[in-house]
Amino acid sequence: MSTPRLSADRESCIGAGMCAMTAPDVFDQDPDDGLVLLLHTEPPAAHLAAARMAVGVCPSGAITFHAPEPDHA
Amino acid sequence: MSDSLHTVTALPTERRSGCPFDPPAELIEARRHGPISHYTHPGGKPGRLITGYDTVRAVLADPRFSSRKDLMNVVDFQLPPAPPGEFLLMDEPEHSRYRKPLVGKFTVRRMRMLTERIEQITADCLDAMEETGPPADLVTAFAKPIPTIVICEILGVPYADRASFQEQIDTFMGGEVSDEELIAAYTATQEYLARLVAAKRAHPTDDILSELTDSDLTDEELKGISLILLAAGFDTTANMLSLGTFALLQNPDQLAALRADPALTDGAVEELLRYLSVAKTFHRTALEDVELDGHTIEAGTTVLLSYNTANRDPDRFTDPHTLDLGRQAAGHLAFSHGIHQCLGQQLARVEMRVAFRALVDRFPTLRLAVPAEEVALRPEAADIYGVKSLPVTWDAK
Numbered sequence: 001m002s003t004p005r006l007s008a009d010r011e012s013c014i015g016a017g018m019c020a021m022t023a024p025d026v027f028d029q030d031p032d033d034g035l036v037l038l039l040h041t042e043p044p045a046a047h048l049a050a051a052r053m054a055v056g057v058c059p060s061g062a063i064t065f066h067a068p069e070p071d072h073a
Numbered sequence: 074m075s076d077s078l079h080t081v082t083a084l085p086t087e088r089r090s091g092c093p094f095d096p097p098a099e100l101i102e103a104r105r106h107g108p109i110s111h112y113t114h115p116g117g118k119p120g121r122l123i124t125g126y127d128t129v130r131a132v133l134a135d136p137r138f139s140s141r142k143d144l145m146n147v148v149d150f151q152l153p154p155a156p157p158g159e160f161l162l163m164d165e166p167e168h169s170r171y172r173k174p175l176v177g178k179f180t181v182r183r184m185r186m187l188t189e190r191i192e193q194i195t196a197d198c199l200d201a202m203e204e205t206g207p208p209a210d211l212v213t214a215f216a217k218p219i220p221t222i223v224i225c226e227i228l229g230v231p232y233a234d235r236a237s238f239q240e241q242i243d244t245f246m247g248g249e250v251s252d253e254e255l256i257a258a259y260t261a262t263q264e265y266l267a268r269l270v271a272a273k274r275a276h277p278t279d280d281i282l283s284e285l286t287d288s289d290l291t292d293e294e295l296k297g298i299s300l301i302l303l304a305a306g307f308d309t310t311a312n313m314l315s316l317g318t319f320a321l322l323q324n325p326d327q328l329a330a331l332r333a334d335p336a337l338t339d340g341a342v343e344e345l346l347r348y349l350s351v352a353k354t355f356h357r358t359a360l361e362d363v364e365l366d367g368h369t370i371e372a373g374t375t376v377l378l379s380y381n382t383a384n385r386d387p388d389r390f391t392d393p394h395t396l397d398l399g400r401q402a403a404g405h406l407a408f409s410h411g412i413h414q415c416l417g418q419q420l421a422r423v424e425m426r427v428a429f430r431a432l433v434d435r436f437p438t439l440r441l442a443v444p445a446e447e448v449a450l451r452p453e454a455a456d457i458y459g460v461k462s463l464p465v466t467w468d469a470k
Contacts, residue, residue, distance in 0.1 A: 014412050016418065020181045021422075031177065
């Protein structure tokens, strides 16, 4: 089973903290510059819903979900 | 196509009697006709009014819409550019030059670390309120002092200066003074901040303003940044606390639910933000012709975005005019959206979570001391909506 992958773009991040607030097990903020830190590129199933919501509320479109890669198994 | 648009000739000056929490009826009606309306800015220039959630959000995320003050096409003369440091009214790259050094100082984690201190400040305010009342004016006893003390401590405004400083900000945010008084208050604030920045540069203390003197920002820029942070830091939160309490008192079932369940607090704050949207409107100006919902917004047109109407859009929020603390209110536009989304939102959240929780726990019998229709509201012309005073009472122990 493959899971959807997340990516975060620190260039477009504005450090609002919405992702770290919404899905704290998946995202954090860099303590120095406040920008997004991705803790899991493949979030565990338990945190998938929160991660999706974080993507939805990000004000600058800095985090993205990519469709799962085809299963080769 | 554009001819089919609904027209709103001017922003309403009042809300419907008995509905202090709802956007003016004309704006709710406008949204019913569609997300975009023809609109004439108070300065006489034709523009558009946007009231639909999806459309407001789309404009805020679209770099073809500018925040620049000098591009705003609302009056017959050219507006000056934003003063140095006032990055709310700037586009990239100027906006980021100012915002970037601040972002790390307002993270979720740093703001949560202030929880204990904010609990202490709140407890002090509630102690004083309990000792001198009942009754009390919740605005002066609770809603204003908490965010004022917090933002002044964060920025490093000395304790002795706070009262006069708050008065000046009240004058130019309240929407009810003559132009002369407004300019006088604005000038006094500017002069005070210039002295404060110079003092921090000479003798740095443990606060954000002192930290920022270590960057490449000039004194003039630091003054502008401080003005934004201070004005945004307490007028907004103060009005959320007072108007929010009023809304809770008018929705006793919701208040009872919040009182009974501390786990409801975070969601309650989000719902109050959505429901009240005290920062009601912002402008954007089209840099080029933009197609929006089948209509062309021509280059140079300034659009007025109604956040409070968008946050009551039934296509986005079920039963939008009901305060429902248990609902999923995430995605509301109370802190805006896009690159200008509120820098201090995580601070505001901590303040509101702490303050509302402490208030409902401390005063189980809190109620209005006057009939609801006698509560004095800010005029619609004020940038930030709210109550002027909120007389409350409770059963003394």
